[in-house]
Amino acid sequence: MYTHSTDAGWISRSHRAISPFRLARPSTPEEAIEVFSDQADATFIAGGIDLVRRMRGGDKWNTVIDISSIDGLGAxxxxxxxxxxxxxxxxxxxxxxxxxxxxxxxxxxxxxxxxxxxxxxxxxxxxxxxxxxxxxxxxxxxxxxxxxxxxxxxxxxxxxxxxxxxxxxxxxxxxxxxxxxVVPNRKLLFDRSLKPMVSVAVSVEGDRHAVGIGCAFPEPLFRTGTGAVEAEELSADLPEPTGNPMGSSAYRRRMVGVIAARAYRALTSGMR
CATH class of the missing domain: 3.30.465.10 (Uridine Diphospho-n-acetylenolpyruvylglucosamine Reductase; domain 3)
Structure with missing residues (x-):
């Protein structure tokens, strides 16, 4: 199950910024969990886009557990x-x-x-x-x-x-x-027109709505309610967004309300 990272072809010999690690290739979820629990410093990898970027940036793990070949996890x-x-x-x-x-x-x-x-x-x-x-x-x-x-x-x-x-x-x-x-009559609209400043998802089911906010905070933020999404009310309820050179905190917070209210109207007016 184990091999060396360079021998496995995971690290180009020209990319020595990535520290050597032990590579495990379990064949079942149970095996993967067992390997993880046995190692003091381990992580999982599949597509590898983010993990490899982090490793090239200096992050280190002694064991990398490749789960990409486990049957059934991609269905x-x-x-x-x-x-x-x-x-x-x-x-x-x-x-x-x-x-x-x-x-x-x-x-x-x-x-x-x-x-x-x-x-x-x-x-x-x-x-x-x-x-x-x-x-x-x-x-x-x-x-x-x-x-x-x-x-x-x-x-x-x-x-x-x-x-x-x-x-x-x-x-x-x-x-x-x-x-x-799968909820009958639930509708969803996702707006990323102002990324990377803000992104907003809105779902509507009957008279209830849920708003999800990305990019503006360290992790996604959610608000739920009944009736229409009111732009000013939603914006006023939000904490201070994280810094972004592309737009002030006040502007980004205001845009969350504007985008969410617009999405709600689109979902409930038969425009889609």
Missing amino acids: IEDAGDFVRIGALATHWDVETSEVLAARLPDFQTAWMTIGNVRVRMAGTVGGNILAREAGYDGGVILGVLGAELVFASAAGEVSLPADSAGAALPAGGLLKRVDVP
């Missing part, structure tokens, strides 16, 4: 009341899934905006969520849909709401899938 399945999206499903898998086109078309449309072509082909759903980067939108979209993150752990499966940004992840847990509820 997208219709489970009746929800759709199961495997953590190893790529953004391209989401974009081309017939299951999502039929069951969660608004979600699929929103997810198509994530990343460039290279990222969509190699990056995974799980990687986008677990990177916990302020500018990543996977958690924003999933949060307003009431999705659940399902982890495998030594104690069994553990679920975590996607809108619980900042919550501690299960210790030693491996993200297996995301369960996205």
Whole structure:
């Protein structure tokens, strides 16, 4: 199961900025969790876009656990009341899934905006969520849909709401899938027109709405309510956004309200 990173072809001999590490290639989630629990300094890797960038920036792990070959973690399945999206499903898998086109078309449309072509082909759903980067939108979209993150752990499966940004992840847990509820008449609109200053997702179900905000804070922020989204009221309820040279905090906070209110009107006026 173990090999040396350079011998495995993971590190070009010209990229010595990446420190040597032991590479594990488990074949099951249980095996991956066992390896992780046995190592004092280990991490999981799949698509590798964010992890390799961090490693080239100086971050170090003694053991890297490659989960990309574990069967079943990339599947997208219709489970009746929800759709199961495997953590190893790529953004391209989401974009081309017939299951999502039929069951969660608004979600699929929103997810198509994530990343460039290279990222969509190699990056995974799980990687986008677990990177916990302020500018990543996977958690924003999933949060307003009431999705659940399902982890495998030594104690069994553990679920975590996607809108619980900042919550501690299960210790030693491996993200297996995301369960996205299929709710009749729920609509979703995602607006990234002002990235990297702000991104906003809005879902509407009957008279209830949920607003997810990305880029403006260290982690996604969520607000729920009934009736219309009022721009000024929403903006006034937000904390101070993090610094961004492209726009002042006041401007970004105001734009969250404007974009969310506009999305709500579009979702409820039959414009889509």
